[in-house]
Amino acid sequence: xxxxxxxxxxxxxxxxxxxVSFDLAEGQILGLIGPNGAGKTTLFNVVNGVYAxxxxxxxxxxxxxxxxxxxxxxxxxxxxTHQVVRPLNELTVRDNVMxxxxxxxxxxxxxxxxxxxxxxLGRVGMAERANQITSSLNVAQKKRLELARALAAHPYVVLxxxxxxxxxxxEIGVMVETVQRIRDDGVTIMMIEHVMQALMRVSDRVLVLDxxxxxxxxxxxxxxxxxxxxxxxxxxxxxARRLVAEEAG
Amino acid sequence: xxxxxxxxxxLTWPVVLLGGLAVVLRRDNTLRELGFTLLMFAALASSLxxxxxxxxxxxxxxxxxxxxxxxxxxxFISQRDWPLYPALLAGGLASALVAWALGSAILRLRxxxxxxxxxxxxxxxRAFVNNFGPFGGPTGMSVNFAAYTxxxxxxxALWLTYVLLLLVAVLAxxxxxxxxxxxxxxxxxGIREDEDAALVMGVNAPRFKTMAYVLSALFxxxxxxxxxxxxxxxxxxxxxxxxxxxxxxxMVMLGGQGTVLGPVLGAIxxxxxxxFLLTSPIFKDLHxxxxxxxxxxxxxxxxxxxxxxxxxxxxxxxxLLT
Numbered sequence: 159x160x161x162x163x164x165x166x167x168x169x170x171x172x173x174x175x176x177x178v179s180f181d182l183a184e185g186q187i188l189g190l191i192g193p194n195g196a197g198k199t200t201l202f203n204v205v206n207g208v209y210a211x212x213x214x215x216x217x218x219x220x221x222x223x224x225x226x227x228x229x230x231x232x233x234x235x236x237x238x239t240h241q242v243v244r245p246l247n248e249l250t251v252r253d254n255v256m257x258x259x260x261x262x263x264x265x266x267x268x269x270x271x272x273x274x275x276x277x278x279l280g281r282v283g284m285a286e287r288a289n290q291i292t293s294s295l296n297v298a299q300k301k302r303l304e305l306a307r308a309l310a311a312h313p314y315v316v317l318x319x320x321x322x323x324x325x326x327x328x329e330i331g332v333m334v335e336t337v338q339r340i341r342d343d344g345v346t347i348m349m350i351e352h353v354m355q356a357l358m359r360v361s362d363r364v365l366v367l368d369x370x371x372x373x374x375x376x377x378x379x380x381x382x383x384x385x386x387x388x389x390x391x392x393x394x395x396x397x398a399r400r401l402v403a404e405e406a407g
Numbered sequence: 408x409x410x411x412x413x414x415x416x417x418l419t420w421p422v423v424l425l426g427g428l429a430v431v432l433r434r435d436n437t438l439r440e441l442g443f444t445l446l447m448f449a450a451l452a453s454s455l456x457x458x459x460x461x462x463x464x465x466x467x468x469x470x471x472x473x474x475x476x477x478x479x480x481x482x483f484i485s486q487r488d489w490p491l492y493p494a495l496l497a498g499g500l501a502s503a504l505v506a507w508a509l510g511s512a513i514l515r516l517r518x519x520x521x522x523x524x525x526x527x528x529x530x531x532x533r534a535f536v537n538n539f540g541p542f543g544g545p546t547g548m549s550v551n552f553a554a555y556t557x558x559x560x561x562x563x564a565l566w567l568t569y570v571l572l573l574l575v576a577v578l579a580x581x582x583x584x585x586x587x588x589x590x591x592x593x594x595x596x597g598i599r600e601d602e603d604a605a606l607v608m609g610v611n612a613p614r615f616k617t618m619a620y621v622l623s624a625l626f627x628x629x630x631x632x633x634x635x636x637x638x639x640x641x642x643x644x645x646x647x648x649x650x651x652x653x654x655x656x657x658m659v660m661l662g663g664q665g666t667v668l669g670p671v672l673g674a675i676x677x678x679x680x681x682x683f684l685l686t687s688p689i690f691k692d693l694h695x696x697x698x699x700x701x702x703x704x705x706x707x708x709x710x711x712x713x714x715x716x717x718x719x720x721x722x723x724x725x726x727l728l729t
Binding site: 206208227228229232233237238240244245246247248249253256257258260261262263267268271307311 | 588590605609665
């Protein structure tokens, strides 16, 4: 569905992504984790066209989309949410979702976009807020709106950037169920997440980025037990032991 | 939902059309002059609103389209002896063409940078026309009085100009309402609220912005052709008055940017206020100072304008006040 080949992205002297490659298979949920500043959101930005990579290719449904502008990528069927929510504040919730439907993959007319919006809002549990002005929503609701907007495009792939961050445990439970349901509806998902427990539960596979390098890839269990991953998050577990040994010696 | 099924679509332009026709029936010259100014302001403010209110790009140089379009239309009438109707179209198309060319360059800029660029363009356009021979340079052009005989004399020509302006203004309002309630308009409002988010959702922002800019430029060019035809002459100082751009901003802000009704309400209110200030012995040199003060007060206290305030105050009429 989505193939990323040797993608490198630099910002001035900062190497944000180095030779990152991975495949996203249809119908899967692919988790993307890594410490803060590892380049996770940058990777999303390269995939959906916000940034053009310095090297490498992004191939989506057999088509090379490297360097496409974000609106073209979106129309091709790849939607995303933002880590920091970006609602269209002065529009209603319904209008927000209609933008997704009108300009996404299926390019709906205004009338059919309205129907799609109502359906999607029902799916993410926001139906009763459809006519509210978006700026009046709380964070959890805005996150669900981000999701609804992305889904209204009926995308093949959706990139979810920390949809669980800032939610309380109950809200996380609801959101995780929603994500699983979206996958069951046939949408392929790639998600960045810091809430490990939830991520490990829903992901089919997990990628780990550290300082722009892909350091591990595999099933959630394998990744959780990978020494390199533990080191990236907690520091080298052997280091303390070696230091103690050095002191003693 | 198509635009004409919405109640809000029927609120603004039919009222303006009927009001404008009533003036024709009364055959009152003073009323006609007042109507001319009101319709001109309403059309200009409404067209500015497409860019500023719907798309969120504050344009200090809207008067450029008035100036260049008016000059073009007037050139064809006075120098090429064209009838008014094709000249009217030529004026509008010339402005739209300029907007299309300019748009590809300056619509890459956002926020304050775009606003600054539009001021620069106003000055550049004035300097250009000042030095452009075919347009008469600094002295401008004037129309031979005999040209009006084609329309049954000067008095008849004035009425004809008024009726054409009424049609142009009503057309501007219909276009404004249709844009507001269309897929295109939804895309524009997405750009206004968050351009990057709109792009990510698939809105082709560069093209949408250019289309909005072209559409907003079309009407000032037509209005100006009628205005200068009625005046009988055109000169750079009249055509590119930066303060008129700012007065249009006041009208849009006062009435409520991003609404169909707002610019019309703003235009009428501002015109009445201006009329009062210009004729009052105390304030007569201060009307622009008041416009500035007004703008400041609106931005500080009612940033959504009269219509926005009404919408917030009476939620039940939201659907109507669009």
